[in-house]
Amino acid sequence: EAGVTQSPTHLIKTRGQQATLRCSPISGHTSVYWYQQALGLGLQFLLWYDEGEERNRGNFPPRFSGRQFPNYSSELNVNALELEDSALYLCASSLLGGAYEQYFGPGTRLTVT
Amino acid sequence: AQSVTQLGSHVSVSEGALVLLRCNYSSSVPPYLFWYVQYPNQGLQLLLKYTSAATLVKGINDFEAEFKKSETSFHLTKPSAHMSDAAEYFCAVIEDGGATNKLIFGTGTLLAVQP
Numbered sequence: 001e002a003g004v005t006q007s008p009t010h011l012i013k014t015r016g017q018q019a020t021l022r023c024s025p026i027s028g029h030t031s032v033y034w035y036q037q038a039l040g041l042g043l044q045f046l047l048w049y050d051e052g053e054e055r056n057r058g059n060f061p062p063r064f065s066g067r068q069f070p071n072y073s074s075e076l077n078v079n080a081l082e083l084e085d086s087a088l089y090l091c092a093s094s095l096l097g098g099a100y101e102q103y104f105g106p107g108t109r110l111t112v113t
Numbered sequence: 114a115q116s117v118t119q120l121g122s123h124v125s126v127s128e129g130a131l132v133l134l135r136c137n138y139s140s141s142v143p144p145y146l147f148w149y150v151q152y153p154n155q156g157l158q159l160l161l162k163y164t165s166a167a168t169l170v171k172g173i174n175d176f177e178a179e180f181k182k183s184e185t186s187f188h189l190t191k192p193s194a195h196m197s198d199a200a201e202y203f204c205a206v207i208e209d210g211g212a213t214n215k216l217i218f219g220t221g222t223l224l225a226v227q228p
Contacts, residue, residue: 004156029212043203043218070150090156094214102216104156112188 002027004105006091012111013081021108025093029052031055032074033094033102034066038087046089049074051095081112115140117187117204118221127227132191136223137206138180140183145207146187148178152200154212160202163187174198199226 005024013019025032034046045058049068063079072093078085088109092102115219118128118137145164161172168180178189187204204219 006156020185033216035216042220043205043216045215045217046216056215058215092157092216101159101162102214103159104149106156 006105023091029093
């Protein structure tokens with residue numbers, strides 16, 4: 001069974017640009033989560049999508065947004081990139097709700113210069 | 114708000130020795146607790162999960178964790194360390210009993226295994 005996949009592996013952007021990160025969940029999983037792992041800040045929850053709807057959002061500015069497609073894959077968009085957005089962005093998937101375990105992808109390393 | 118505290122940002126053990134990684138949680142409701150491992154330049158791999166079914170939880174690669182409500186602890190152990198266990202380990206709790214599905218992570222413990 002294929003795990004969670006993310007693309008691209010690495011992404012280099014300039015301050016002020018937009019970044020788009022993509023995630024495909026494990027087959028059968030309807031929930032997708034995004035986390036940010038920044039140096040010195042640890043792992044922080046960004047967003048939770050299920051059945052195409054945003055279910056929960058972490059303490060991040062509105063320039064962090066995303067969506068979930070009918071096939072349950074997801075996209076994270078970061079607008080007006082700032083240097084401190086440089087981080088590993090991890091996507092996870094799970095069965096619907098109820099604190100089911102979340103399975104993580106390998107991450108996308110975003111570098112903002 | 115729920116939180117987890119991992120005691121010891123760095124732990125070093127000898128190959129074959131017992132591994133003990135400490136995690137204490139703060140929760141006003143029965144928590145869902147998890148241990149994840151992260152190898153260099155990789156994502157997180159789930160080791161085990163506690164959901165109140167049993168206080169002793171067995172995970173992959175001979176890891177296990179014991180939920181102790183009286184001590185608000187969920188420490189991770191492995192009887193005999195292998196070189197391949199060298200990685201960073203994260204304890205996490207689900208907030209609000211699953212209503213938000215937001216994983217709250219500890220700051221991580223970097224495990225080094227000496228030959």
